[in-house]
Amino acid sequence: MITLGNTILEATMSKRSRYFESLSCRSISLSLWHQQPERVRFLSAPKPSMADSMYHQDFWKLSDEDRFKQMRSYQFCVNETEPVFDAADITRCGKDIFVQKSMTTNDSGIKWLASHFPELRVHPVHFPYDLFPSHIDCTFVPLRPPSADCGDGGLALINPERPPLKSQVKLWRDNGWKLLNAPLPAQTDRPAFSQSSYWLSMNLLSISPTQVVIEENEIPLFNLLRDHGFDPITVPMRHMYDYGGGIHCCTWDIKRQDSCVDYFPNQEYNRSDVFKDGFKDIDVVDVSSKNDGFLLNPLDAKDGICGIGTFESQTKREGLNIPM
Numbered sequence: 001m002i003t004l005g006n007t008i009l010e011a012t013m014s015k016r017s018r019y020f021e022s023l024s025c026r027s028i029s030l031s032l033w034h035q036q037p038e039r040v041r042f043l044s045a046p047k048p049s050m051a052d053s054m055y056h057q058d059f060w061k062l063s064d065e066d067r068f069k070q071m072r073s074y075q076f077c078v079n080e081t082e083p084v085f086d087a088a089d090i091t092r093c094g095k096d097i098f099v100q101k102s103m104t105t106n107d108s109g110i111k112w113l114a115s116h117f118p119e120l121r122v123h124p125v126h127f128p129y130d131l132f133p134s135h136i137d138c139t140f141v142p143l144r145p146p147s148a149d150c151g152d153g154g155l156a157l158i159n160p161e162r163p164p165l166k167s168q169v170k171l172w173r174d175n176g177w178k179l180l181n182a183p184l185p186a187q188t189d190r191p192a193f194s195q196s197s198y199w200l201s202m203n204l205l206s207i208s209p210t211q212v213v214i215e216e217n218e219i220p221l222f223n224l225l226r227d228h229g230f231d232p233i234t235v236p237m238r239h240m241y242d243y244g245g246g247i248h249c250c251t252w253d254i255k256r257q258d259s260c261v262d263y264f265p266n267q268e269y270n271r272s273d274v275f276k277d278g279f280k281d282i283d284v285v286d287v288s289s290k291n292d293g294f295l296l297n298p299l300d301a302k303d304g305i306c307g308i309g310t311f312e313s314q315t316k317r318e319g320l321n322i323p324m
Contacts, residue, residue: 001025001252002087004117005260008032010044014084014104019050032254045112048082055079067131072280074126076103085109088135088249093142094263096121102133114274121269128282130162137248138199140164144209145263146176150229152296157182159199160299163284175264179295180228181287183220191242203246213247
């Protein structure tokens with residue numbers, strides 16, 4: 001589920017096990033629509049067939065090395081036969097939405113969003129070093145807009161193991177945002193049946209320019225946020241990891257008291273670019289350099305994070321020959 005302006009949208013989903021999941025929220029959606037049917041739109045994106053033909057059947061047979069070799073193609077387990085997307089692959093910032101192509105969202109799904117929400121600027125985003133991308137809220141998390149009169153202004157939290165593309169964060173840089181490397185998660189172990197990574201530590205809920213809700217064990221993240229002008233609220237949510245999500249995963253904004261603000265006024269948006277095919281860029285942000293203050297807490301290039309150092313050194317150490 002996601003709210004886009006005055007529209008309640010049920011995502012298509014791409015996992016067979018989650019086909020009926022949105023029905024658990026249907027009573028909320030209907031209640032909001034019945035209250036103001038002249039203003040509230042309630043849409044359900046086209047449910048896919050979930051047929052075998054929707055999926056790349058050999059995806060799970062590929063080794064990590066093979067996935068690295070084909071990272072330029074951004075081909076994952078779902079093909080382009082039918083439009084699919086998860087709401088958790090979408091981040092909305094005012095009049096712009098950023099949609100990650102992943103194992104749960106394909107190019108056709110992004111095109112469907114662009115064609116059905118012409119009032120919003122839709123930006124596909126890619127994180128080539130994530131070999132199993134699914135849901136953007138453990139990879140790239142906006143924290144507060146540049147208009148916030150506090151701390152370092154506009155901030156977004158990035159995953160240093162899955163850096164964003166230079167070409168795609170240019171929009172953020174040009175509009176007064178800065179980036180923060182997320183710290184190493186407090187706990188890198190995962191529950192036995194969790195399908196999420198340990199980067200659920202980044203899975204936070206922003207409720208104001210200064211307040212965010214985080215999992216109570218994530219002390220490194222707490223300290224980082226506090227150092228940059230936030231007042232983190234901690235809650236015990238570690239048990240949610242068993243079910244494949246965190247705080248942001250299990251919450252859904254339905255009402256806000258602010259107005260729709262343009263947080264990216266400095267851009268030349270060409271809507272037709274969303275409908276083009278053949279994206280190949282893999283030139284990512286260097287998480288170990290200062291980038292003229294754009295990256296506020298660069299990693300030590302020698303130590304890196306999780307002991308992997310820079311991504312270039314990681315691939316060399318693993319003997320992978322990756323074209324950059």
